[in-house]
Amino acid sequence: MLSKIWKLALFFWMSMVIIGAFLWAPLAQGLGEYTRILYFHVPTAWVTVLAFLISAVYSALYLRKRDIVLDKRAEVASQLGFIFCILATITGSVWAKMSWGSFWNWDPRETSIFILLLIYAAYFALRSAIEHPERRATLGSVYSLLAFITVPFFVFIVPRVYASLHPDPLINPQGKINMDGKMLTVFLASLFGFTVIFLWMFKTKLDLVSIKMSIKKREI
Amino acid sequence: MQLARKAWYIFDKDIRQEYKTRYSVNAILLFAVVTLVAVSFSIGTFGASPDIKSALLWIVLFFSAMSGLAHIFVREEEKHTADTLKLLASPTSIFLGKFIFNLVLFVVLQLIIVPLFFAVMDFSVNGVSTFLIILILGSIGLSAGATIIAAIISKASAKGALFTVLAFPILLPVIVAGISGTKIAVNESNIMAAASEIQMLFAYSVVIITGSVLLFDFVWKD
Amino acid sequence: MEIKAAGLGKSYGEKRVFRDIGFGLKDGQSLAIIGPNGSGKTTLIKILCGLIRPSEGILNYYGNGMKIKPDDIFAHIGLVGPYLELYEELTAWENVRFFMRMRNLENISDQVNELFEFFKLSGRETDPVKTYSSGMRQRLKYIAALLHNPAILFLDEPTANLDIQGIERVYQVMEEQKRNKILIIATNDHDDLKFGDEQIAVGT
Numbered sequence: 295m296l297s298k299i300w301k302l303a304l305f306f307w308m309s310m311v312i313i314g315a316f317l318w319a320p321l322a323q324g325l326g327e328y329t330r331i332l333y334f335h336v337p338t339a340w341v342t343v344l345a346f347l348i349s350a351v352y353s354a355l356y357l358r359k360r361d362i363v364l365d366k367r368a369e370v371a372s373q374l375g376f377i378f379c380i381l382a383t384i385t386g387s388v389w390a391k392m393s394w395g396s397f398w399n400w401d402p403r404e405t406s407i408f409i410l411l412l413i414y415a416a417y418f419a420l421r422s423a424i425e426h427p428e429r430r431a432t433l434g435s436v437y438s439l440l441a442f443i444t445v446p447f448f449v450f451i452v453p454r455v456y457a458s459l460h461p462d463p464l465i466n467p468q469g470k471i472n473m474d475g476k477m478l479t480v481f482l483a484s485l486f487g488f489t490v491i492f493l494w495m496f497k498t499k500l501d502l503v504s505i506k507m508s509i510k511k512r513e514i
Numbered sequence: 515m516q517l518a519r520k521a522w523y524i525f526d527k528d529i530r531q532e533y534k535t536r537y538s539v540n541a542i543l544l545f546a547v548v549t550l551v552a553v554s555f556s557i558g559t560f561g562a563s564p565d566i567k568s569a570l571l572w573i574v575l576f577f578s579a580m581s582g583l584a585h586i587f588v589r590e591e592e593k594h595t596a597d598t599l600k601l602l603a604s605p606t607s608i609f610l611g612k613f614i615f616n617l618v619l620f621v622v623l624q625l626i627i628v629p630l631f632f633a634v635m636d637f638s639v640n641g642v643s644t645f646l647i648i649l650i651l652g653s654i655g656l657s658a659g660a661t662i663i664a665a666i667i668s669k670a671s672a673k674g675a676l677f678t679v680l681a682f683p684i685l686l687p688v689i690v691a692g693i694s695g696t697k698i699a700v701n702e703s704n705i706m707a708a709a710s711e712i713q714m715l716f717a718y719s720v721v722i723i724t725g726s727v728l729l730f731d732f733v734w735k736d
Numbered sequence: 737m738e739i740k741a742a743g744l745g746k747s748y749g750e751k752r753v754f755r756d757i758g759f760g761l762k763d764g765q766s767l768a769i770i771g772p773n774g775s776g777k778t779t780l781i782k783i784l785c786g787l788i789r790p791s792e793g794i795l796n797y798y799g800n801g802m803k804i805k806p807d808d809i810f811a812h813i814g815l816v817g818p819y820l821e822l823y824e825e826l827t828a829w830e831n832v833r834f835f836m837r838m839r840n841l842e843n844i845s846d847q848v849n850e851l852f853e854f855f856k857l858s859g860r861e862t863d864p865v866k867t868y869s870s871g872m873r874q875r876l877k878y879i880a881a882l883l884h885n886p887a888i889l890f891l892d893e894p895t896a897n898l899d900i901q902g903i904e905r906v907y908q909v910m911e912e913q914k915r916n917k918i919l920i921i922a923t924n925d926h927d928d929l930k931f932g933d934e935q936i937a938v939g940t
Contacts, residue, residue, distance in 0.1 A: 597787055
């Protein structure tokens with residue numbers, strides 16, 4: 295019963311977010327209708343970064359404790375992160391096309407999200423190339439952590455070379471937000487909603503994985 | 515120090531093997547030359563801006579590294595000498611020995627590849643010392659990252675393609691900083707003009723070497 | 737030196753290789769691990785050498801009464817096995833010198849020459865290992881494993897690839913080792929079995 299309640303609450307919450315995004319929040323100057331993508335694009339980007347962090351944490355925990363469940367958690371977080379990364383890339387690309395005329399420009403933020411996509415893809419390529427489950431978990435975790443320590447350097451390369459097409463004055467995920475009150479409300483609500491969706495998917499997938507694991511155990 | 519001495523012996527052993535087989539040397543040189551020829555040919559008489567040439571240099575360097583720096587671990591696995599080595603040294607000395615090998619190999623080959631690039635592509639830089647600093651620091655970062663990734667893929671199947679796929683995102687900061695620093699060196703002879711690139715490459719090298727040494731234990735032991 | 741193992745087991749995913757292996761050995765004792773091919777003898781040897789992590793169980797080494805850290809075990813053991821190759825592009829001597837250096841034993845050239853003589857490889861030191869026959873490689877592996885006088889000697893298939901003379905030499909080595917130190921062998925060969933005071937069966 296309780297789980298039904300909060301799922302309904304989430305449904306209601308996200309519906310409000312969508313309605314708010316399309317009907318309630320005002321448009322930003324210069325962006326026009328395209329503002330609306332902000333409420334969906336940035337949260338997906340945020341979730342993909344969150345997933346990346348979670349995966350790195352569980353990878354480190356696995357290397358320390360050697361409990362395969364920890365590695366499963368890292369893997370699931372990465373899978374979800376990958377999906378959200380694709381979503382972020384696509385929504386960002388659509389936004390770019392609508393606003394600036396081309397789908398892809400190697401703008402620093404576009405580049406960063408793309409690199410994250412490459413990291414996720416590499417992580418899965420590595421895992422699928424190893425047969426032994428233990429080894430797969432160990433090497434996957436090591437790579438996850440390697441990526442984690444090199445990612446901060448992207449902050450360096452992000453402002454390099456290419457002039458940014460990103461509407462920075464208006465939207466800065468670091469928290470300095472110059473948004474109108476209503477926009478801010480919808481934005482934060484969307485951010486929260488997406489995070490909850492991610493955590494829910496995370497838990498659901500994990501439950502599925504542990505059920506599969508216990509079925510296998512019983513078969514032995 | 516014990517660690518350094520053992521790393522040196524491993525380095526020595528690998529150099530001897532390389533001297534007798536010349537596997538990595540051939541792979542890297544051949545790849546660099548072929549890529550250089552292809553690039554030069556494609557650009558043809560149209561010419562390219564110094565910015566583009568800077569980028570091309572690092573692309574050639576990166577992919578040359580990809581063609582030859584994994585051998586150091588892949589060979590140990592394929593020839594079944596990995597376990598032999600495990601029983602002789604601690605993981606850290608093994609990593610250091612192999613890292614030094616890759617670094618020396620890479621830098622020595624650059625003595626051929628880089629001048630060749632300059633000549634064939636009609637490329638020149640004003641800030642020679644800037645360029646050299648960027649090149650050395652970039653080589654350290656590239657070699658360290660390539661070494662740890664080589665260790666990882668040596669334990670997987672489909673090693674060739676996997677090496678580049680895994681290495682590219684990790685080494686991207688080095689490539690970008692290398693390109694950026696080279697571009698600056700084309701025009702500026704003052705080293706400070708590339709200060710942030712140099713700082714970043716230095717910081718990256720520290721981080722990647724430290725991280726690799728810590729993580730190598732997990733990769734090496736089954 | 738002393739080894740104590742209890743409840744050792746290894747599984748790869750759902751595939752269990754063996755479980756609940758335990759024993760204790762002191763200087764002057766020896767162990768023979770027997771079992772059909774593919775039963776996990778080699779896996780057990782590798783676990784005892786520290787090359788593979790066990791899935792369960794405890795393994796401890798004691799030297800002079802004090803526990804030896806797992807990371808430091810390799811300095812006290814020697815291993816000969818079909819999966820442990822030497823560097824074939826290098827000469828026999830280059831291989832052995834590498835081992836000497838890594839074992840901090842740079843001054844034992846005389847003893848090493850004796851080993852070469854004992855295993856009838858004198859005069860072939862400067863040949864690349866590539867040119868060695870399988871029997872010669874096996875003998876060279878023994879030289880490499882013995883030059884630091886290991887407290888524990890692991891022999892996986894001790895007499896593989898050897899002719900009668902080679903086997904005789906190896907038997908001498910095994911006798912010598914089990915007299916004052918520890919010897920552990922894994923084998924299917926019945927003649928080898930007499931070198932194990934104790935026996936453990938794997939995979940039956």
